[in-house]
Amino acid sequence: MDLVLDSGAAKKMDGARKNSTLICAPIMADTVDQMMDLMGRAKSSQADLVEVRLDSLKSFSPLPDLSTLIQHSPLPTLFTYRPTWEGGMYNGDENSRLDALRLAIELGADYIDVELKAIHKFNSCLPGNNHGNCQVIVSSHNYHNTPSVEELGDLVARIQASGADIVKIATTALDITDVARIFEITVHSQVPIIAMVMGEKGLMSRILCPKFGAYLTFGTLEAGKVSAPGQPTIQDLLDLYNFRQLGPDTRIFGIIGNPVSHSKSPLLYNEAFKSAGFNGVFVHLLVDDVATFFHTYSSLDFAGFSCTIPHKEAALEICDDVDPIAKSIGAVNCIIRRNTDGKLFGCNTDYVGAISAIEDGLRGSHCAPLASSPLAGKLFVVIGAGGAGKALAYGAKEKGARVVIANRTYARAKEVADVIGGQALSFAELSNFHPEKDMILANTTSIGMQPKVDETPVAKEALQYYSLVFDAVYTPKITRLLREAEECGSKIVTGVEMFIGQAYEQYEKFTGLPAPKELFKKIMEKY
Numbered sequence: 001m002d003l004v005l006d007s008g009a010a011k012k013m014d015g016a017r018k019n020s021t022l023i024c025a026p027i028m029a030d031t032v033d034q035m036m037d038l039m040g041r042a043k044s045s046q047a048d049l050v051e052v053r054l055d056s057l058k059s060f061s062p063l064p065d066l067s068t069l070i071q072h073s074p075l076p077t078l079f080t081y082r083p084t085w086e087g088g089m090y091n092g093d094e095n096s097r098l099d100a101l102r103l104a105i106e107l108g109a110d111y112i113d114v115e116l117k118a119i120h121k122f123n124s125c126l127p128g129n130n131h132g133n134c135q136v137i138v139s140s141h142n143y144h145n146t147p148s149v150e151e152l153g154d155l156v157a158r159i160q161a162s163g164a165d166i167v168k169i170a171t172t173a174l175d176i177t178d179v180a181r182i183f184e185i186t187v188h189s190q191v192p193i194i195a196m197v198m199g200e201k202g203l204m205s206r207i208l209c210p211k212f213g214a215y216l217t218f219g220t221l222e223a224g225k226v227s228a229p230g231q232p233t234i235q236d237l238l239d240l241y242n243f244r245q246l247g248p249d250t251r252i253f254g255i256i257g258n259p260v261s262h263s264k265s266p267l268l269y270n271e272a273f274k275s276a277g278f279n280g281v282f283v284h285l286l287v288d289d290v291a292t293f294f295h296t297y298s299s300l301d302f303a304g305f306s307c308t309i310p311h312k313e314a315a316l317e318i319c320d321d322v323d324p325i326a327k328s329i330g331a332v333n334c335i336i337r338r339n340t341d342g343k344l345f346g347c348n349t350d351y352v353g354a355i356s357a358i359e360d361g362l363r364g365s366h367c368a369p370l371a372s373s374p375l376a377g378k379l380f381v382v383i384g385a386g387g388a389g390k391a392l393a394y395g396a397k398e399k400g401a402r403v404v405i406a407n408r409t410y411a412r413a414k415e416v417a418d419v420i421g422g423q424a425l426s427f428a429e430l431s432n433f434h435p436e437k438d439m440i441l442a443n444t445t446s447i448g449m450q451p452k453v454d455e456t457p458v459a460k461e462a463l464q465y466y467s468l469v470f471d472a473v474y475t476p477k478i479t480r481l482l483r484e485a486e487e488c489g490s491k492i493v494t495g496v497e498m499f500i501g502q503a504y505e506q507y508e509k510f511t512g513l514p515a516p517k518e519l520f521k522k523i524m525e526k527y
């Protein structure tokens with residue numbers, strides 16, 4: 001879709017951009033003075049325009065307040081006066097509300113937003129339907145779900161027929177696959193369109209919309225200070241997702257998980273894509289069902305995926321082809337869509353990432369790798385029997401360690417132990433399990449992960465028997481388990497080191513380029 005941007009905002013586009021999608025900062029405040037301050041911050045944050053939410057003002061005198069806001073705004077203005085019946089905060093007289101929007105046009109607003117349910121009444125009192133240079137966005141918000149493509153198409157047609165310059169549709173994500181319908185509507189729209197899916201499961205609709213030709217997206221000045229659920233910050237759009245560089249041929253990568261917002265993968269890959277000039281973007285994908293996700297997003301555009309809790313085993317089932325090691329481990333943490341035939345290829349990079357980090361920890365990072373592994377002959381206790389647990393157990397066994405697996409669900413521990421030829425333990429047995437000294441401990445459960453940072457999988461007294469303790473959890477970097485292990489005199493290896501190790505391999509598989517190892521380390525040092 002070619003967009004013709006004739007607004008002040010469009011004229012501010014700089015040459016470095018690869019798309020014309022604007023970033024709009026919602027401005028919500030009690031007073032006009034506070035709004036002016038926020039408008040200044042929006043300009044410094046590199047937003048293209050501001051959406052002034054008149055319904056957030058505690059007191060509002062239309063003529064002086066609109067004049068001040070329009071005259072002093074450093075950016076083009078969009079005025080929205082959202083009533084409670086459309087999810088806003090205004091619950092006063094409808095005529096006064098529409099009069100204020102008409103006045104905004106007269107005073108030189110660049111855009112106004114009028115709800116579809118109110119547009120006919122609004123138009124009927126606009127002499128000659130003349131709104132000069134102001135563009136009218138006609139909007140529809142659905143806070144319950146995302147309708148079918150047919151229903152959405154019908155909605156776009158009705159909005160277009162109302163005389164809208166720009167169509168706006170916001171729906172609610174019950175599942176990440178809802179976003180596909182909004183992308184379809186966006187890419188086929190004959191009119192400029194703003195289309196997004198609200199909520200965490202709809203996040204990618206707000207980030208990837210330039211690829212599909214949307215007119216604008218909303219970005220907040222501060223995390224959590226949103227005017228609708230799921231809005232990212234402007235800073236994340238620009239710095240994390242390289243928003244200005246996204247285009248129709250940008251390839252989409254992401255981390256599939258639930259929960260997933262804690263993952264640092266987007267930080268790592270997007271920065272590396274940027275430094276290599278690779279045309280890709282990496283996003284968080286909050287997925288409930290892996291099979292439905294891949295069935296919906298089957299195009300070559302969706303090119304590569306990291307896979308985390310709790311989907312690594314299900315991911316193995318949906319791949320068309322699986323690497324033999326991943327098959328032996330029984331878990332896939334990396335999926336590539338082959339660009340020749342669109343088939344999904346699954347592999348496991350957790351194994352290499354974790355085991356090499358633990359080997360480095362045992363050797364001391366400055367020593368040259370020896371031919372034999374320092375894990376050979378050691379008693380290696382793995383806590384957890386999920387995707388990461390299986391990878392660690394398999395890897396340790398491959399390196400000649402004697403492996404013990406403890407898991408909350410004992411049957412799963414037993415299953416893994418039987419496959420690799422190890423011993424299974426129940427969780428209750430773990431704290432009193434110390435047949436020898438100088439053992440290795442690896443936590444691969446999510447115990448201790450943010451926000452439950454006070455939790456730990458093993459009593460501190462038991463840690464004295466371990467010469468090295470590893471934790472796959474990397475948010476926080478130093479978990480309670482690692483802190484207590486250090487206090488007991490054990491060496492520690494963090495989940496960050498595993499994370500970097502497994503990411504090297506994934507990056508190379510995603511891009512075909514060598515991983516920028518120093519850059520990865522530098523990025524992760526900050527966390």
Ligand code: NAP
Nearest residue numbers: 308309310384385386387388408409445446472495498499
């Ligand atoms: P997964 O396949 O879903 O497995 C989760 C494992 O944790 C299962 O063994 C589960 O036991 C156990 N578990 C979960 N909650 C528990 C609780 N409250 N108490 C006791 N056990 C619990 O997940 P995964 O992909 O292996 O990931 C596991 C952890 O490793 C996550 O925190 C993830 O972020 C981390 N990880 C880190 C990296 C890295 O690069 N640093 C890479 C991969 C994974 P049951 O069998 O009883 O359910």
